[in-house]
Amino acid sequence: MDGPDRFVSFDRVSKRYGAAVWAVRDLDLTVAKGEFVTFLGPSGSGKTTSLMMLAGFEQPTGGEIRLDGRSLRDVPPYRRDIGMVFQNYALFPHMTVAENIAFPLTVRRQPRAEVEAAVRRALDLVRLGGMAERRPAQLSGGQQQRVALARALVFNPPLVLMDEPLGALDRQLREQMQIEIKHLHERLGLTLIYVTHDQGEALTMSDRVAVFRDGGLQQLAPPLELYERPASSFVAQFVGDSNQFAGRVVRVDDGLCLVELDGGWRVTAAAAGGIAAGARTTLSIRPERVIVSDAGDPPENAGPAVVEELIYHGDHVRAHLATPTGQALFAKVLSGTGHGWLRAGAPVRIGWQARDCRALDPLPDHAGQEQ
Amino acid sequence: MAAGTVRAPAGRSRFRLRLGAWLLILPLFLFAAGTFVIPIGLMLVRSVQDPDFAAAFPRTAVALAAWDGRDLPPDATARTFLAELQAARGGDRISPAATRLNADLAGFRSLLLRTARNARAVGEDGLGTLAAIDARWAEPGLWAAMRRAAGPLTDYFLLAAIDLQRTDDGSIAAMPETRAVFVDVFIRTLWIGFVVTAFCLVLGYPVAYLIANAPARWANLLLVVVLIPFWTSVLVRTTAWVVLLQRDGLVNGLLRWSGIVEQPLALIYNRTGVLVAMVHVLLPLMILPLYSVMKGIGPSPMRAAMSLGARPLEAFARVYLPQTRAGIAAGALLVYISAIGYYVTPELVGGGGDQMISYFIAFYTNRTLNWGLAAALSLILLLATGLLYLAYARIEVRPEAGK
Amino acid sequence: MAHFSKLAAMALAMAGMAVATAASARDLTVVAWGGSTQAAQKKVYYGPFSSQTGIPVLEDSWSGGVGILRAKVQAGQPNWDVIQVESDELHIGCDEGLYEKPDWAALGGKDAFMKDAVSECGVGSVVWSVALAYDADRLKEGPKSWADFWNVQQFPGKRTMRRGPKYNLEFALMADGVPAADVYKVLRAPGGADRAFAKLEQLKPHIVWWTAGGQPGQLMASGEVSMAASYTSRMFAARRDDKRNFQVVWAGSIYAVDHWVVLRGSPNRDKAMQMVQFMTRPDIQKELPPLSFQGATNLEAAKRTDPSVMSSLPTDPANLAVAAPLDVEFWVDNIEQLTQRFNAWASR
DSSP, X not given: OOSGGGSEEEEXXXXXXXXXXXXXXXXXXXXXXXXEXXXXXXXXXXXXXXXXXXXXXXXXXXXXXXXXXXXXXXXXXXXXXXXXXXXXXXXXXXXXXXXXHHHHHHTXXXXXXXXXXXXXXXXXXXXXXXXXXXXXXXXXHHHHHHHHHHHHHTTOOSEEEEESTXXXXXXXXXXXXXXXXXXXXXXXXXXEEEEESOHXXXXXXXXXXXXXXXXXXXXXXXXXXXXXXXXXXXXXXXXXXXXXXXXXXXXXXXXXXXXXXXXXXXXXXXXOTTOOTTOEEEEEEOGGGOEEESSSOOSSSOEEEEEEEEEEOSSEEEEEEEOTTSOEEEEEEEOOTTOTTOOTTOEEEEEOOGGGEEEESOOGGGSSOOO | OOOGGGHHHHHHHHHHXXXXXXXXXXXXXXXXXXXXXXXXXXXXXXXXXXXXXXXXXXXXXXXXXXXXXXXXOOHHHHHHHHHHHHHHTTSXXXXXXXXXXXXXXXXXXXXXXXXXXXXXXXXXXXXXXXXXXXXXXXXXXXXXXXXXXXXXBOSHHHHHHXXXXXXXXXXXXXXXXXXXXXXXXXXXXXXXXXHHXXXXXXXXXXXXXXXXXXXXXXXXXXXXXXXXHHHSOHHHHHHHHHHHHSTTSHHHHHHHHXXXXXXXXXXXXXXXXXXXXXXXHHHHHHHHHHHHHHHHHOSHHHHHHXXXXXXXXXXXXXXXXXXXXXXXXXXXXXXXXXXXXXXXXXXXXXOTTOOOHHHHHHIIIIISOOHHHHHHHHHHHHHHHHHHHHHHHHHHHGGGTTO | OHHHHHHHHHHHHHHHHHHHHHHSOOOEEEEEOOHHHHHHHIIIIIHHHHHHHOOOEEEEEOOOOHHHHHHHHHHSSOSOOXXXXXXXXXXXXXXXXXXXXXXXXXXXXXXXBOGGGBOSSOEEEEEEEEEEEEETTTOSSOOOSHHHHHOTTTSOSOEEEESSSTTHHXXXXXHTTOOXXXXXXXXXXXXXXHHXXXXXXXXXXXXEEEXXXXXXXXXXXXXXXXXXXXEHHHHHHHHHHHOOOEEEEEXXXXXXXXXXXXXXXXXXXXHHHHHXXXXXXXXXXXXXXXXXXXXXXXXXXXXXXXXGGGGGSTTSHHHHHTOEEOOHHHHHHHHHHHHHHXXXXXXO
């Protein structure tokens, strides 16, 4: 059972407050050694609670968490040897940068010379060589972030947890730090669990992404699969942009299905697991997979539409469209010459390939027949 | 900066705005000056002023100042004094002068007033006339005391406030043992302040931590509980402590019932009672600044320290405690400065050896009208408070120094 | 600039209004020592005075201190009018010129009052005593004198005395064999205070000090002490109200007179004098002793006091005969130095 594939495992882990409030419910999840896994979800979805249970600051009310095969049930946080980076960095304001980074080593009573060498290496690792004697308040947000990173890494923990570490940074710095963290992960061979509510961050950084919702795991998959083959309409909606249509499954046939959208337009789509004929469904199609043309019909699922609005985004144009059967959708059209016909009010032809469109569980407001 | 041409009017309107702002705070400023700064200043000045004798006996004061202080003054001085005594009789100025002399030499008050009542015609023999009214006028010490009170400035009160006096020949000497009380009282005051502060810190720190980390609903309730002693009158609180701590009180009853003690303990009308009551009253002053600092720290530094491998105790000592230093300093300063100014509580639940300096300040201000000595004692207390504040400011400035 | 002068004028006007409000006509204000005795005064004096004259009366209470009175007079426009003062405050305040002089003819003449109640600056209000008291439910064989108070072998238990030198030095000398009439003569003589302090020293380990007049009764009731040097009025009030079996030993008690004074510069001077006259009238004053257990100063009032309480009053001839009057002049002269000495001694 145990092994490098199950370096961290959550086994039917639950966390309940009071009688009825479930923060996490029956969570099963494993992380392999050296893997970068992101916990993604909206606030209140249980991702941070799960991380805090792993770190030891919350006690599960049920189930078992294991690290490297060892149950963490009775292991206090200070004996778990887990490096952690907090949302607000949690630097110690009364200590210098060097003292902050040395902290995990000095509590382990390491010899002074070793501590100094390790601190120097850690400072170089996060490119803060000249800042050793500053205090946290004298550093920029990005620099503070790096100190927190160095402090969490300096004692070579087998597992590193990060709780929305980039939430406070501006976009540019954020993207730069995402790359740095990714590189550190690769260079040091860290096992890293990263919590965020930013799906872009999750997709760009992780080996696998765990999508949380209402205390449960919706899907645990590599970014590509998550994006291309979302397991639920929630995941499809939460990860990346998507158009979603309500409809009813007419028939299922070898992974494909025929769906009659509300309004009567019949389209074919890839069927997710559990899709059966006669059931309500939500169709999900990524906007960049919607084909828009001025005359010729797209090869599959072709139909008429009218351009409602165009929004220029530089590299692409976002076209808001409406079909005669009542579907509102938008498409990303790569910007370029030759799109003179694409203007507000123009009639166009749209369509998409069946495998780009997935029939998923119905969203709550798609569950009933719409008139 | 492009608006060079309009700078003058802009400057004027800015000046107007500023003037308007000043006018708005003027009432507050006048209020503070009128009710606080000026009265305290005037009071403190009294610690070195000695105007009362010279106000009633201006020419005598001048003559005494010229006298060498040995034996008895020239008879002309005595005659001047007699003449001024008759003039002062029945006026408002003789009583403050008598009060001032009486502070130096007990009995002088009635002697002066009686002599004033009985002084008749001034003969050739001033000293003789006076000695005929009361034999004490032949004592050189009496005249030396008057010379010490001749003013206008004096070190008499400041010396007395630290148990020193000038002898009849003008040198500085210790007060006689029966009157030397203030140095002891100052030391006692500072010590009680220290002990109260220490107890408040030890008791208040965990409470503040609890409140800062409790859910909001509980935290508010606990804060109210902490603040209740603040809203209760001193007398009610003290009576409550009397009920609890007296010989047959609740505490002694419990101790005896549980068999811990056989004889009731003396818990009140002594130092124990003073400390218990003062700690109870002042505890909120410690808890509130600690709470506000702890509220800003939150749980993450402790969590970070533990995730980095520190056991709870070490995490607390190295990470949490240093971050609450500002709260500790502010709370300790508030408690200490309030404590050394206390007098109602020690007065009501203390014993013979528990009076603090404010008791004497009130006594001299209110009962004996020795405002000079009250001012001198206040000045020393204010200096002690000021020094403490400076020490606090030094401690508090340092961590920010790098900013 | 017109704008600013307007602002400044407004600020000044506001300040002026505040001052004017403070100084505007204020009701006649009477100040006494609070507690049950002031409640009794309200019933017997303030209420009837208001209803008979139509003059509204404000009440305040204080705990003494001529410094307060001096500060009020020096500040001008005092906010107190009629004040009940102790004799030392009468004495010093009179010398300082803090009081308006009463018109003795309007008060019924100096001969209508007991000697100690008559002075240039005030009119005696009540006579009160400090005496030895004990709880007869706890001590079957009670003490008879201050010497017994000092005798801890025969009368075990702690004693409570007022913290401060006043009364205690007198009682110590009496315990040391000085007759009541000679106490102040001995105290004034060289070595007199030494003798008193030496005698107090003997009892020191057995003394609990009180500071508020209600404490001796509490301390005796709770068993903390077996005897007290206490205001007699409090003891009799406890007998009446709390059914305590407190006994008072009048021998060697010290009595003093409180006075009504009118503060100099009082804006209500005439009403204040009218009220003092009302409160010292025989038919009015005679009602107070049964309530407050303090003696009347008006001789006619004393004569007409309810005979059933007579023996509980300091003014009962039998009680006066064995008591000593407080020597105000001695204490005004010596309170400062003896208080310093007392505190130095008490904390040793």
